[in-house]
Amino acid sequence: MxxxxxxxxxxxxxxxxxxxxxxxxxxxxxxxxxxxxxxxxxxxxxxxxxxxxxxxxxxxxxxxxxxxxxxxxxxxxxxxxxxxxxxxxxxxxxxxAPDEGNINLLDKVANSEQRQRFLAPLAAGDVRSCIVMTEPNGAGSDPNALTTTARRSDRGWVINGRKWFISGAHGAAFGIVLARSSGEWGDRGGATMFLVDMNTPGLEEVRVIDSLDEGYFGGHSELLFTDVEVSDDAVLGEVDLGLKYAQVRLGPARMTHCMRWLGIAQRSQEIAIERAIEREVFGAKLSELGMVQQLIADNEIDLEASRALLYRTCAELDSGATATRSTSITKTFVSEALGRVVDRSIQICGALGISYDTPLSRFYRELRPFRIYDGPSEVHRWAIARRAVGRFEANRTNG
Missing domain, CATH: 1.10.540.10 (Acyl-CoA dehydrogenase/oxidase, N-terminal domain)
Structure with missing residues (x-):
């Protein structure tokens, strides 16, 4: 094609x-x-x-x-x-993230009242939001391990549980909270999304977690839900379909992560090239040395390959496809390739690269967690391999 x-x-x-x-x-x-x-x-x-x-x-x-x-x-x-x-x-x-993904999710799932109350101020930049899914000993890469519960009450729902590494939660106006509304731990499905104001009684920000990446606005918080009461109006979409809605934002959000980090990696390459042109060692410019030229060339290859995968997957998603295989492949390759670009850029710049005189060391810290966020590379590889084996077995059976 x-x-x-x-x-x-x-x-x-x-x-x-x-x-x-x-x-x-x-x-x-x-x-x-x-x-x-x-x-x-x-x-x-x-x-x-x-x-x-x-x-x-x-x-x-x-x-x-x-x-x-x-x-x-x-x-x-x-x-x-x-x-x-x-x-x-x-x-x-x-x-x-997570505001960009939440805007997309609300635009596709929220009802008219929720669009005005939550989406309108978020889209205008008046407030920030967070997506409250990950748990310290539960849901993360495995959403079926969800332990936070939402139980019906006379006035709506009562949410109990502990969440952690909730990006952007500090200072956010509201969160989209995923909680188990039916079934038990390990069961497939049975989760519901709730729109919860962050100042709701019983919702406590335990701490902002110290982490390798310090440039994330609002940090990554640990949250505790103790008998947090919300009304039926807080349900986003339909009850028990929360994991389905999570997929609405997940694939596109992985791709927008790749887009943003491409900018940082491209800027890192430019910083390195400028340094290679200016710096002279052993009677020659760095840019004239074969080993440095290889680093620059490998950066160009990783950048262009990342763009090609990204553009193809975006076109697939724009066509209406779920693109689960493509998003996994792209997220895994791009997160690792861009990390290599920044690492090589630091190597080209030498001592300057690890100093705060350039932003490269900061970029390195900020980009490294991308191999974990939105699904670790190992989980994506497991899914990619499982699909490949399944395809092969199906073709062999049908052939």
């Missing part, structure tokens, strides 16, 4: 404007912001959001109904890469 990825003029213009915005506004803010953003400087976020709106680059993924550009995934791949050149770029356009 032939496939082309030619950009329409409007998307190409938006990507160029995004590049200008990130270079002129966001990267200077990044340099001033300090290392850790776990406790979230809300004034910084609002300043960036306002600037993005003034530049006309805010909300490429936001539905046009809410003032966004409403781009397809394939269009977003080019625009988000430019936004991702800075750790703060996605934050400025409300495209950071």
């Amino acid at each position: 032939s496939m082309t990825f030619d950009l329409d003029p409007a998307t190409a213009e938006l990507a160029a404007r995004m590049s200008k915005f990130v270079g002129e506004v966001v990267i200077p803010e990044e340099a001033r912001s300090g290392i850790s953003l776990h406790h979230g400087d809300e004034q910084l976020r609002q300043r960036l959001v306002s600037s993005a709106k003034e530049f006309g680059v805010y909300g490429p993924h936001v539905p046009e109904e809410f003032g966004g550009h409403g781009l397809s995934l394939l269009q977003l791949a080019v625009v988000f890469e430019q936004a991702g050149r800075s750790l703060l770029g996605p934050l400025a356009i409300q495209a950071q």
Whole structure:
């Protein structure tokens, strides 16, 4: 099947404007912001959001109904890469995880009242949100291990359980909470999504977890639910179909992660090339040395291969396919390839690369967890292999 990825003029213009915005506004803010953003400087976020709106680059993924550009995934791949050149770029356009994925989920599943109460302010950048799924000894890579429960009451539902590594929870206005509403631990299905205000009585933020990546706005929190009461209006979609809705956001969100990190990796390559051109050792520029040229070339290969996989998978998702195999392959390859790009870039820069005089060491810390977030590489490989074996056996039987 032939496939082309030619950009329409409007998307190409938006990507160029995004590049200008990130270079002129966001990267200077990044340099001033300090290392850790776990406790979230809300004034910084609002300043960036306002600037993005003034530049006309805010909300490429936001539905046009809410003032966004409403781009397809394939269009977003080019625009988000430019936004991702800075750790703060996605934050400025409300495209950071988990808000970007939650906007997509709410747009597809929320009812009219929920769209106005939750989606409208989130899409406008007035508030942040979180997706409350992962548990310390339960649901994570295996959603059937969900232990947080939601039981019916006279006034709706009562939620009990402990969640952890809930990204962006600190300072978020609301969370999309996944809890077991039927069945027992290990059973397939039986989970429901609830829209829960973060100031609801009984919902406690136990801590913001110290982690390798410090540039994640709002950090990663541990949350405790103790008899948290919500009404029937809080149910997102239908009861017991929460895992089905999780799939709505999961594949596209994995791809938007890849888009954003592509920007960081491309910027790392450019920093390394600039250093290689300027630095002289043993009577020659670094860029003229064969070993350095190999590092640069391998970076180019990983970047281009990552884009090719990403674009193909985005086109598949845009066509309406679930693309579970493609998203697993792309997420696994891109997360590892981009890590190699940043690692090689540091190697080219030497001592400068591990200093804070460049952002490379920070990028390295921020990118490393991507091999774990949204499914560890090992889990994706297990799923990829299982599908390959299943396909082979089916073909052999039918042949």
